[in-house]
Amino acid sequence: xxxxxxxxxxxxxxxxxxxAVGGISFEVRRGEVFSLLGPNGAGxxxxxxxxxxxxxxxxxxxxxxxxxxxxxxxxxxRCLGVVPQEVALYSDMSxxxxxxxxxxxxxxxxxxxxxxxxxxxxxxxxxxxxKGRIGTFSGGMKRRVNIAAALLHSPAVVIMDEPTVGxxxxxxxxxxxxxxxLNRQGMSVLYTTHYMEEAEELSNRxxxxxxxxxxxxGTRDELVRMVGEQARVDLAVTGxxxxxxxxxxxxxxxSRATVEQGRVAVLAADADAVVPRLFxxxxxxxxxxxxxxxKEPNLETVFLSLTGRALRD
Amino acid sequence: MTEVHxxxxxxxxxxxxxxxxxxAVLIPLLVTSLFxxxxxxxVKEIGKGPAMAPIRTVAVNADTxxxxxxxxxxxxxxxxxxxxxxYCVEVIDTTQARLALARRQxxxxxxxxxxxxxxxxxxxxxAEVMLLADPVKTIGPAxxxxxxxxxxxxxxxxxxxxNTYSSAAGKRGLSRAESSRIGDRSAPSPTQALRGPVPxxxxxxSDQRIIAHLMQQYQAAAQSGVEALSVRSPAxxxxxxxxxxxxxxGIFAGLMxxxxxxxxxxxxxxxxxxxxxxxxxRLFTMPVGRARILGGKMLSVVATVxxxxxxxxxxxxxxxxxxxxxxxxxxxxxxxxxxxxxxxxVMLASFIKTTRQGGPVLGGGLSVAGMLGGLFTQAVPSxxxxxxxxxxxxxxxxxxxxxxxxxxxxxxxxxLVTFLVMFAWGAVCFAVGAAVFRRRFA
Numbered sequence: 001x002x003x004x005x006x007x008x009x010x011x012x013x014x015x016x017x018x019x020a021v022g023g024i025s026f027e028v029r030r031g032e033v034f035s036l037l038g039p040n041g042a043g044x045x046x047x048x049x050x051x052x053x054x055x056x057x058x059x060x061x062x063x064x065x066x067x068x069x070x071x072x073x074x075x076x077x078r079c080l081g082v083v084p085q086e087v088a089l090y091s092d093m094s095x096x097x098x099x100x101x102x103x104x105x106x107x108x109x110x111x112x113x114x115x116x117x118x119x120x121x122x123x124x125x126x127x128x129x130x131k132g133r134i135g136t137f138s139g140g141m142k143r144r145v146n147i148a149a150a151l152l153h154s155p156a157v158v159i160m161d162e163p164t165v166g167x168x169x170x171x172x173x174x175x176x177x178x179x180x181x182l183n184r185q186g187m188s189v190l191y192t193t194h195y196m197e198e199a200e201e202l203s204n205r206x207x208x209x210x211x212x213x214x215x216x217x218g219t220r221d222e223l224v225r226m227v228g229e230q231a232r233v234d235l236a237v238t239g240x241x242x243x244x245x246x247x248x249x250x251x252x253x254x255s256r257a258t259v260e261q262g263r264v265a266v267l268a269a270d271a272d273a274v275v276p277r278l279f280x281x282x283x284x285x286x287x288x289x290x291x292x293x294x295k296e297p298n299l300e301t302v303f304l305s306l307t308g309r310a311l312r313d
Numbered sequence: 314m315t316e317v318h319x320x321x322x323x324x325x326x327x328x329x330x331x332x333x334x335x336x337a338v339l340i341p342l343l344v345t346s347l348f349x350x351x352x353x354x355x356v357k358e359i360g361k362g363p364a365m366a367p368i369r370t371v372a373v374n375a376d377t378x379x380x381x382x383x384x385x386x387x388x389x390x391x392x393x394x395x396x397x398x399x400y401c402v403e404v405i406d407t408t409q410a411r412l413a414l415a416r417r418q419x420x421x422x423x424x425x426x427x428x429x430x431x432x433x434x435x436x437x438x439x440a441e442v443m444l445l446a447d448p449v450k451t452i453g454p455a456x457x458x459x460x461x462x463x464x465x466x467x468x469x470x471x472x473x474x475x476n477t478y479s480s481a482a483g484k485r486g487l488s489r490a491e492s493s494r495i496g497d498r499s500a501p502s503p504t505q506a507l508r509g510p511v512p513x514x515x516x517x518x519s520d521q522r523i524i525a526h527l528m529q530q531y532q533a534a535a536q537s538g539v540e541a542l543s544v545r546s547p548a549x550x551x552x553x554x555x556x557x558x559x560x561x562x563g564i565f566a567g568l569m570x571x572x573x574x575x576x577x578x579x580x581x582x583x584x585x586x587x588x589x590x591x592x593x594x595r596l597f598t599m600p601v602g603r604a605r606i607l608g609g610k611m612l613s614v615v616a617t618v619x620x621x622x623x624x625x626x627x628x629x630x631x632x633x634x635x636x637x638x639x640x641x642x643x644x645x646x647x648x649x650x651x652x653x654x655x656x657x658x659v660m661l662a663s664f665i666k667t668t669r670q671g672g673p674v675l676g677g678g679l680s681v682a683g684m685l686g687g688l689f690t691q692a693v694p695s696x697x698x699x700x701x702x703x704x705x706x707x708x709x710x711x712x713x714x715x716x717x718x719x720x721x722x723x724x725x726x727x728x729l730v731t732f733l734v735m736f737a738w739g740a741v742c743f744a745v746g747a748a749v750f751r752r753r754f755a
Contacts, residue, residue: 052598053597053598054594054597054598074600074602075600077598077599077600078600080598082595082598084591084594084595084598086591087591088590088591088592088594088595089592090322090326090590090592091590092326092329092330093322093325093326101318101322102595102599104314104315104318105315105318105596105599105601106599106600107600149595
């Protein structure tokens with residue numbers, strides 16, 4: 001029996017001259033939630049598409065429950081449940097009809113199929129709306145059916161590609177709780193997101209991706225320790241934030257200062273000691289600080305530290 | 314079974330779609346309904362002709378002569394051979410006749426003038442029958458006029474015959490009275506027409522007796538005059554409803570074939586639609602080979618076109634009483650239609666990158682192909698040979714040819730070659746389309 005649920009080995013994929021995935025490797029252990037965290041365009045979805053059999057890699061391979069996606073693609077797919085980023089359902093069919101159809105595609109039939117459909121509808125809280133057409137559902141309800149469709153055949157591994165994008169907080173909460181529940185039941189989950197909070201809340205381990213590469217991976221604490229437990233200080237200034245950032249880079253104790261959405265983000269090992277110096281520097285440079293927000297070290301800080309950019313960029 | 318599940322899902326979607334039901338089923342039936350009613354009403358029972366309303370005719374007979382030739386004219390209009398075609402009622406005078414026309418109670422008025430018989434039988438006489446018609450009506454008055462014309466021509470012909478014969482007899486020294494008795498002997502032609510009984514009235518002159526006799530002969534043969542107008546009673550001669558049905562079947566087949574091609578392409582376009590919606594990508598993550606998924610999509614095209622064509626054939630049979638020829642021929646034509654339309658649809662849809670392109674490409678491409686394929690000119694009896702040759706360069710032309718053979722009542726054996734060509738068209742187009750789709754998605 002394979003030790004890892006998913007094992008990715010030197011995967012590469014380029015579209016014309018653009019390298020979407022440049023030789024990434026990671027593994028998802030059995031029974032864990034593993035998150036791929038990175039901004040849009042980092043290569044997460046391409047990696048997911050290769051693992052789920054949608055795209056053929058230029059080089060490298062991936063094993064799903066020990067089955068190569070290249071040599072044993074059907075066996076690999078049977079172990080996988082894929083929740084696509086966009087809702088991929090038939091809007092002219094009811095929730096139940098959709099699940100029955102997708103269940104059949106997974107090879108289920110008869111009473112087993114009906115029972116699994118009932119279970120999944122109950123699990124995503126849509127048993128009472130099962131006859132409603134998908135086209136009439138809210139975004140959150142569609143997302144829930146979208147997830148249910150991937151779990152019908154009780155896969156060993158679930159791949160979820162940014163399942164909470166563009167939905168209301170209530171549905172998002174429901175999905176996150178559902179992922180945790182799946183994990184409690186022993187399912188391995190490969191989860192991609194660009195929301196740091198989701199990765200922190202759900203994941204046993206995290207790989208941070210940027211520009212087609214995995215730039216760091218480990219548990220949340222391991223990643224934070226990688227950047228020396230630096231705090232992040234967000235400052236709003238009167239005047240030009242670029243000039244402020246330039247001035248603060250020279251301040252003692254500041255390891256990095258960048259501008260994000262009109263505010264200046266400063267990384268510092270000792271925030272309490274640095275903040276007074278920032279005020280002093282601002283006064284000397286002729287601008288004022290209108291607000292200060294000190295954040296404890298987190299994945300956002302890690303990404304900022306490693307790339308010089310925020311996850312939202 | 315995966316292919317069947319995919320096809321069943323698509324077919325169910327099509328049957329639920331108002332767009333599909335509207336475009337693929339209702340529009341052909343509605344267009345045919347318009348043609349049907351425009352050409353004379355519904356035909357529901359075998360042997361019943363098109364329900365043309367009788368021509369309401371009022372007649373004034375002011376002819377008072379002893380020969381009653383005016384009566385003869387009117388009896389021709391109300392005779393059994395025009396039953397159901399002309400409904401003739403006699404009124405007292407011209408005023409009443411005009412009133413009936415003005416009130417739209419009648420379509421035509423026929424006025425026989427006083428002294429009509431005398432004028433007709435007198436070699437120098439002149440008779441003028443007046444025909445009044447509702448200006449809105451065209452066909453009815455034309456029919457009545459043609460019937461009258463035929464009668465009056467017969468009168469004129471009789472007079473000419475008599476004058477010619479009398480002249481010839483005079484040259485041989487026979488008096489007019491003597492010549493009139495020739496009819497009592499078994500004389501050879503040209504006096505053949507003068508044989509037989511003559512009106513009993515002893516007061517009639519010899520000329521009048523001959524003309525009256527000719528009129529009787531004519532009356533007996535009046536049906537032939539009516540036949541010359543191509544107005545036949547439903548039970549007589551070739552069945553008008555059968556001709557009508559055959560024509561309507563041709564028109565409907567053209568529409569059906571056009572919309573079947575549209576349905577084939579529209580259903581095949583669902584691959585592009587699924588690609589855009591993300592469901593195709595999801596299908597590709599299933600433990601099912603891509604070839605089988607594409608096969609299921611192709612099967613759905615075939616199934617949808619087959620259901621559409623079957624629905625249209627059944628509906629047109631029950632709604633309009635259309636006939637599709639022998640069962641085996643119709644089935645062969647249907648099978649060829651499904652093959653050709655599905656294949657062509659898959660090929661056409663494979664060249665379409667996005668569903669937004671779909672509307673113009675399908676609408677424009679299929680309309681042009683339909684026109685060139687002769688789908689819209691079924692009611693045109695004599696298309697140029699070159700046009701027919703162009704039609705056979707397209708699958709539309711062959712499919713239409715197949716239906717024409719079936720509708721004409723010919724056996725399936727006559728359709729075999731056409732079916733094979735239809736099938737070959739479908740297979741080739743299908744192969745091209747499937748190859749393009751596979752290159753794109755597989």
